[in-house]
Amino acid sequence: xxEGFVGDVGEAMEANWGCLAMTVVITxxxxxxxxxxxxxxxTRVRWALEExxxxxxxxxxxxxxxxxxxxxxxxxxxxxPTYEEGDLVLFETGAIVLxxxxxxxxxxxxxxxxxxxxxxxxxxxxxxxxxxILELVTARFTEGDEPWAQERLPxxxxxxxxxxxxLSARLGDAD
Ligand SMILES: N[C@@H](CCC(=O)N[C@@H](CS)C(=O)NCC(=O)O)C(=O)O
Numbered sequence: 001x002x003e004g005f006v007g008d009v010g011e012a013m014e015a016n017w018g019c020l021a022m023t024v025v026i027t028x029x030x031x032x033x034x035x036x037x038x039x040x041x042x043t044r045v046r047w048a049l050e051e052x053x054x055x056x057x058x059x060x061x062x063x064x065x066x067x068x069x070x071x072x073x074x075x076x077x078x079x080x081p082t083y084e085e086g087d088l089v090l091f092e093t094g095a096i097v098l099x100x101x102x103x104x105x106x107x108x109x110x111x112x113x114x115x116x117x118x119x120x121x122x123x124x125x126x127x128x129x130x131x132x133i134l135e136l137v138t139a140r141f142t143e144g145d146e147p148w149a150q151e152r153l154p155x156x157x158x159x160x161x162x163x164x165x166x167l168s169a170r171l172g173d174a175d
Contacts, residue, residue, distance in 0.1 A: 022086040023057060024049065026096075027071070029080055030060035042081035044093040045100070052104035094126045129167060132159040 026049075028042040042058075049056045065071055067078045074082040075091040083090040083099070090096045098119070101107035108115045139156045143149055 024054060025057045025059055025084040027059050027061050027066075027074070027080045027082045030062045030065075040080060041093050045081050045083060045096050048097045048100040048107065052100060052106050054100070054104060094122055098122065129163060132156065132163050136160055 026042060026045050029040055032040055046056075046058075061071055061080060066075070066080060071082075072078055074084070074089050077091070079091070081091075081093065081096070083096040088099075090099060101118075108118055135156045136153075139149060139152050143152075
């Protein structure tokens, strides 16, 4: 385990104990190009759970079922993924991953400032890096047949290039 992380086995077991007692259930698409195996945003949650060694079950939901009351009780916007752990129900991948990182050893650094920086990067991934990428998905697929779609595409691609260049410049640093 990397230095500075909670590495002691006893400590890790203690940190994991509350979660081990409960079955974690997440939701994913029943039908997707990968057959619901995690290439949608449930990847983030699966990845975090795998990293901390927390077993989980996956409940696959259809496009129709996710807009029905049973799923809307878990996710107010009728999306996936959701996360259930006993009485706790969460939606929004950022909040779910943050919860997993707080409850289990191994994802967050121990140092408070380093932890705050890790959280800043989580927000950056969701609020600064993902939006231009989603814009490309919209421009290409959702609104790809609109008369202005071709004109918009180069602008959208430039925004992604800029963002990724900024990201890669910073990731070269030791921070
Ligand atoms: N900000 C949300 C986004 C969730 C989201 O958009 N999920 C997509 C799958 S990746 C979804 O359920 N789409 C179905 C729909 O739009 O009806 C998160 O990070 O959890």
